[in-house]
Amino acid sequence: MDRRIGVIGIVIEDPKKHSDRVNAIISDHGQIVIGRMGVPRPEYHAGVLALIIEGTTDDIGSLTGQLGNVPGVTVKSALTAKALPKDTNGE
Numbered sequence: 194m195d196r197r198i199g200v201i202g203i204v205i206e207d208p209k210k211h212s213d214r215v216n217a218i219i220s221d222h223g224q225i226v227i228g229r230m231g232v233p234r235p236e237y238h239a240g241v242l243a244l245i246i247e248g249t250t251d252d253i254g255s256l257t258g259q260l261g262n263v264p265g266v267t268v269k270s271a272l273t274a275k276a277l278p279k280d281t282n283g284e
Contacts, residue, residue, distance in 0.1 A: 229242065
């Protein structure tokens, strides 16, 4: 299956309440996460995460879908339009 590279933006309202679930979902999909940056904004009771990802559209959709189902979490993604070449493992 074709792979894509992209970024996923995540806004968490009330991180004290939801960040454990968000982190668990990201960990479950760790094989497609290349990089991660988080910026806490406690004065606004919010946090912002940016994930750099590489994976199949199914894997990326699974991650964004699960994150989007967490209450108080907003998710947006931007992916390359062109598929990446297969890696040396044939994936």
